Amino acid sequence: MSSLEGFRKVHRATPFLRIWTIIVAVLAAFAFNSGASVLSFIWGVVTGEYGFAVLPILLTVGGAVIVVALAWIITGIWWKAVGFRITNEEVQLQRGVISKDLRTARFDRIQAVDLVESFIARIFRLAEVRIETAGGSDSAISIGFLRKSEAEALKRELLDASQHSVATTPAGVPAEPGVGETVVVESAGDVLVPQIPVQRTLASTALSLATIITAIGIVILLFVPFGVSIAVPFFVGMVPAVWNLIDKSWQFTATQRNDVLHVSYGLANRRKQSIPLGRIHAVKLKQPLLWRLVGWWTVTVTVVGYGDTTQGGTSKILPVGSKELALKVLEAVGPLNSADIAESADPSHMSRPQYTPPVAARLLTPVDRTRQGVTLIGVAGAPGAVVVHEGRFMPRMSVIDTSHIQELTLKHGPIQRILGLSTVVFNLVQGPVGMAASDLSAADGKELLNILRNRKLPALESAPLGQNSLD
């Protein structure tokens, strides 16, 4: 393992924490299967029923010692092969015993740095540092486990390095397109979302669809004897969904410091995420059906490099909050200023839509037709941002800076063709927010497409360093 010179080590307990579920499962299975016989044996020894049986005791203790020693040696081999290093321009993670794997991320490619404290790691006061880069589904680098103070220092170090590298590049900031594109920069360390009270978390969860389905399911299962065969898959499906809702909004806070949004949340796993504002592309405000009663909204964002956030991170930068708070968050992270928001971005209804589905579209969207539409913000002919409204019972509003639209697709299916309709799809980077201008008249669709084709593309965030080959 001499190749690891100059690399820093992760905590020695890491291998055990990585497989702790398996360890617990094995111990539980062992206890479950042999517990009774072992106990009766021990009882027998204590009461002297077996006489003074030295050999079996020695065998048992010796066996346990050998198992522990083996586990220590085997995990030691694994542990020795893992190391990380921070060089002048990148962070490297080396791992693997048989097949070596060196994963590197250049500082200017780092999209976000998270501190993850899983339930088990919290018991041992350890944490993991997760580095997100722009890439496919498995593009994150997880360094861990480390002592919590060490992990926090590493996170700061990486954030500093990545911001420094972005700041020193001449074309650091995306081009500022159009009028009214200023992102409001609040003073350092501003609290954007004050801690969400636990009652609000619980109430909002209780009013969500997943919880209601689960509750109805429990009631039905109580009264109708379906048996375990239905109950188990039902709970496997529903309980994590409900749990996720609670976990992701538990004691949620968001603060903004130097164009980086810091959020922290979590019930079992306390997690801190740092999202550079420039990496936030699309913003979506949504009001689930029953939240109407209390006027709550949720804000979801697409962050470059986060993908669909299946691996534990959150993309909800406001899990639940009032409309004012949601709009404040939108103003802070999105491309609109307060005047734009007041004028044309009320999430519950459209105030001045420019493109709406024609009457002919009522066959396709009988309920939502008058509630969906597209508003362009900024200079006519070269808009800086697009606002899309949709949904009558579950109002949703998505906002994106036009320069962040990757590709545009104009399409129509057979029914749309008969009705003379078309849909403009905004192809965005992978994430939870999808945007499309649905069921516009064919002429409107073409016009919108042509307007958006004039959008300005942002400058490169870093100079291509010879590794951006296109082959």
Add this chain to the structure above:
Amino acid sequence: MSPKLTTARYLTRIPWLLISAIVFGVLGVFVSSWFYAGVIVVAVILIWQLWLIPQQVKRLGWLETSDELLITKGKLWHTFTVVPYGRIQFVDVTAGPLERAFGMKQVQLHTASASSDSTIQGLPVAEADALRERLAIKARERMSGL
């Protein structure tokens, strides 16, 4: 587009239909005459495909403008995709066994977007390679951020 694309698509789709038609026919003879209904369904799909494939191929098209690549395809579900050169992350040129036999290649553009399908199928080999070359140059010249 290479005119052979029609033939290639016929070859990939038609044999399966013929096989299932034969299976249904055999089942109809030996098991139950109800299976003849399957033969009829498959025959309808077959005729539909025979008509649809040339239509689809006719509607496949691409155009290079100064800043964008335009791709259009589809008869029933028609799509028209605009890919700015600056957005292209990388380009794939692939040729399956059947495509190779017909001297065709397919060019696929990859951008940071996950939801789009920017593929140009059935290009003659020389043209596909030339297009890739041009796209690579244009993408490098106009490369933009996300």
